[in-house]
Amino acid sequence: xxxxxxxxxxxxxxxxxxxxxxxxxxxxxxxxxxxxxxxxxxxxxxxxxxxxxxxxxxxxxxxxxxxxxxxxxxxxxxxxxxxxxxxxxxxxxxxxxxxxxxxxxxxxxxxxxxxxxxxxxxxxxxxxxxxxxxxxxxxxxxxxxxxxxxxxxxxxxxxxxxxxxxxxxxxxxxxxxxxxxxxxxxxxxxxxxxxxxxxxxxxxxxxxxxxxxxxxxxxxxxxxxxxxxxxxxxxxxxxxxxxxxxxxxxxxxxxxxxxxxxxxxxxxxxxxxxxxxxxxxxxxxxxxxxxxxxxxxxxxxxxxxxxxxxxxxxxxxxxxxxxxxxxxxxxxxxxxxxxxxxxxxxxxxxxxxxxxxxxxxxxxxxxxxxxxxxxxx
Amino acid sequence: xxxxxxxxxxxxxxxxxxxxxxxxxxxxxxxxxxxxxxxxxxxxxxxxxxxxxxxxxxxxxxxxxxxxxxxxxxxxxxxxxxxxxxxxxxxxxxxxxxxxxxxxxxxxxxxxxxxxxxxxxxxxxxxxxxxxxxxxxxxxxxxxxxxxxxxxxxxxxxxxxxxxxxxxxxxxxxxxxxxxxxxxxxxxxxxxxxxxxxxxxxxxxxxxxxxx
Numbered sequence: 001x002x003x004x005x006x007x008x009x010x011x012x013x014x015x016x017x018x019x020x021x022x023x024x025x026x027x028x029x030x031x032x033x034x035x036x037x038x039x040x041x042x043x044x045x046x047x048x049x050x051x052x053x054x055x056x057x058x059x060x061x062x063x064x065x066x067x068x069x070x071x072x073x074x075x076x077x078x079x080x081x082x083x084x085x086x087x088x089x090x091x092x093x094x095x096x097x098x099x100x101x102x103x104x105x106x107x108x109x110x111x112x113x114x115x116x117x118x119x120x121x122x123x124x125x126x127x128x129x130x131x132x133x134x135x136x137x138x139x140x141x142x143x144x145x146x147x148x149x150x151x152x153x154x155x156x157x158x159x160x161x162x163x164x165x166x167x168x169x170x171x172x173x174x175x176x177x178x179x180x181x182x183x184x185x186x187x188x189x190x191x192x193x194x195x196x197x198x199x200x201x202x203x204x205x206x207x208x209x210x211x212x213x214x215x216x217x218x219x220x221x222x223x224x225x226x227x228x229x230x231x232x233x234x235x236x237x238x239x240x241x242x243x244x245x246x247x248x249x250x251x252x253x254x255x256x257x258x259x260x261x262x263x264x265x266x267x268x269x270x271x272x273x274x275x276x277x278x279x280x281x282x283x284x285x286x287x288x289x290x291x292x293x294x295x296x297x298x299x300x301x302x303x304x305x306x307x308x309x310x311x312x313x314x315x316x317x318x319x320x321x322x323x324x325x326x327x328x329x330x331x332x333x334x335x336x337x338x339x340x341x342x343x344x345x346x347x348x349x350x351x352x353x354x355x356x357x358x359x360x361x362x363x364x365x366x367x368x369x370x371x372x373x374x375x376x377x
Numbered sequence: 378x379x380x381x382x383x384x385x386x387x388x389x390x391x392x393x394x395x396x397x398x399x400x401x402x403x404x405x406x407x408x409x410x411x412x413x414x415x416x417x418x419x420x421x422x423x424x425x426x427x428x429x430x431x432x433x434x435x436x437x438x439x440x441x442x443x444x445x446x447x448x449x450x451x452x453x454x455x456x457x458x459x460x461x462x463x464x465x466x467x468x469x470x471x472x473x474x475x476x477x478x479x480x481x482x483x484x485x486x487x488x489x490x491x492x493x494x495x496x497x498x499x500x501x502x503x504x505x506x507x508x509x510x511x512x513x514x515x516x517x518x519x520x521x522x523x524x525x526x527x528x529x530x531x532x533x534x535x536x537x538x539x540x541x542x543x544x545x546x547x548x549x550x551x552x553x554x555x556x557x558x559x560x561x562x563x564x565x566x567x568x569x570x571x572x573x574x575x576x577x578x579x580x581x582x583x584x585x586x587x588x589x
Contacts (some may be wrong), residue, residue, distance in 0.1 A: 288423075292411060333537050339412065
């Protein structure tokens with residue numbers, strides 16, 4: 001392994017190696033300031049060196065990849081329980097640093113490291129292989145993302161797909177505004193993959209939003225109240241029906257005077273794994289009626305969710321009727337999609353208006369004709 | 378004799394509004410029932426609907442400013458007497474629902490400042506000062522929900538705004554059928570239609586104050 005150059009770095013490397021040796025051989029030693037207690041001792045040992053800012057792996061042509069790991073951030077990441085060796089099982093402490101496979105470029109190294117993700121995320125990896133991102137990598141693009149390009153390295157935390165995508169696709173909103181009505185709203189309530197993974201199945205996720213704090217409601221750590229509450233309300237276990245959803249909302253909002261926690265809907269993929277199979281933009285869904293018509297596929301599956309303590313949603317199934325029921329005006333005032341959530345009651349009223357509009361003149365005219373005829377006799 | 382009851386700005390407003398409302402209803406039906414009707418793509422229908430909506434908003438102000446800045450506003454309130462107005466409305470309603478079949482004369486006598494019967498005057502005020510502005514406001518909010526998110530929240534959320542917009546669309550759909558029919562119940566079938574084109578109504582007697 002070729003670490004950062006000259007003398008100071010070389011000294012640092014030697015000291016780090018010594019510290020690593022001490023840590024591995026002497027369990028219980030406190031090694032680095034940026035090594036949170038939440039991490040296992042073995043991980044803290046790794047951080048003895050990797051917590052140092054500036055630690056980097058260099059390649060030819062002056063390229064480098066940072067080897068610095070923020071211990072606190074790693075401890076908060078979804079992968080902290082796996083520990084360093086969970087992903088870096090190829091590291092042999094007998095030869096580290098310095099041993100292992102060598103790479104000509106940072107890109108080559110990055111692509112190879114995706115293999116670590118594959119160990120657990122084989123399904124997502126397979127989806128990615130068929131994606132436009134993988135195709136661009138294959139074509140030699142230096143920008144197309146590998147796993148870490150979207151998810152980061154050691155600080156992987158749940159975040160929305162939109163936040164992830166616009167990191168690179170910063171001009172996406174401006175581009176969509178060229179042709180998509182209400183583009184900003186679409187970007188807010190439709191997951192990028194819902195259109196850009198056209199073969200994936202979609203659904204409506206109704207998530208609790210706190211109107212007082214103007215943030216998504218996040219369940220307190222260890223509470224697990226939403227799952228229990230939704231399960232109790234949906235006693236028959238067939239998904240929340242419109243009346244049950246209204247009941248759930250009442251229980252989530254016991255204080256009628258306070259600003260309510262409401263449900264905001266989003267079109268998301270039924271399986272996040274399929275979000276990795278992003279297609280070329282030419283094949284993305286552009287037909288509005290794929291959502292904006294009665295019976296559209298995304299509106300056939302509905303979940304109600306609350307953001308869990310770790311940022312991941314805690315979901316409970318709901319019946320699709322919650323979207324177009326007359327009760328939805330009160331239960332889901334903040335979610336409406338033309339066509340997709342079309343109310344049957346309003347359809348009937350429209351039909352009645354047509355019948356009245358056509359029927360009244362015909363009826364009135366007929367009566368006038370009958371009376372005139374009668375008078376004539 | 379002929380009396381001039383529909384000044385040019387009113388006629389321009391009326392026919393623009395008439396054509397616009399029919400177009401808004403048709404594009405609205407296309408937007409709402411894209412699974413049943415395929416005359417336009419959803420996107421084209423939305424763009425057309427929005428554009429026509431803005432034309433009609435401008436047209437509404439033509440109507441409003443004309444009546445605010447001329448004495449013609451009297452056509453809506455010839456006499457500020459609510460009791461008399463409601464009595465006259467009921468009499469007009471009874472005529473349409475009963476008297477017309479017996480051959481009774483129309484209780485309303487048209488003049489320059491009494492071009493509407495009491496029922497029309499009341500209905501048009503509700504429509505023009507409440508329902509049409511509400512339809513425009515809800516339409517503009519739905520046109521750009523992000524830009525007007527504060528107002529959308531104020532009204533209770535996007536579904537509330539949309540439900541009001543659709544309920545009014547349903548009302549106006551019935552209206553565009555009923556209005557021409559009622560307009561055909563003048564002294565001749567096409568008399569009122571001609572008047573809305575030329576500005577002149579044919580009346581059978583000299584205009585005078587309406588008798589109770």
